[in-house]
Amino acid sequence: MDCVLLLEPHRRPDRAAVRELRKGLPFLDIVLADAGDFDELVNVMFAADRTGVPKGMIEVIQWT
Numbered sequence: 578m579d580c581v582l583l584l585e586p587h588r589r590p591d592r593a594a595v596r597e598l599r600k601g602l603p604f605l606d607i608v609l610a611d612a613g614d615f616d617e618l619v620n621v622m623f624a625a626d627r628t629g630v631p632k633g634m635i636e637v638i639q640w641t
Contacts, residue, residue: 580607581623583615 582598584590598607610618625631 579605581615581618582607582609584609584611586612 584595595609598609601607608614608618619634623632623634
């Protein structure tokens with residue numbers, strides 16, 4: 578997986594957008610996650626490589 582998108586817990590997602598993201602994009606593997614899964618993926622899976630070396634990450638925050 579290349580990207581994890583956090584779904585806001587108290588907001589209805591745009592169903593059409595979620596449907597399109599689940600179909601996938603060329604050359605990009607996206608996972609839609611709730612807060613618990615997001616924390617696990619970001620802090621465990623993406624945090625370091627298999628030898629424990631920390632990886633670089635980018636966080637994008639939507640401003641409203």
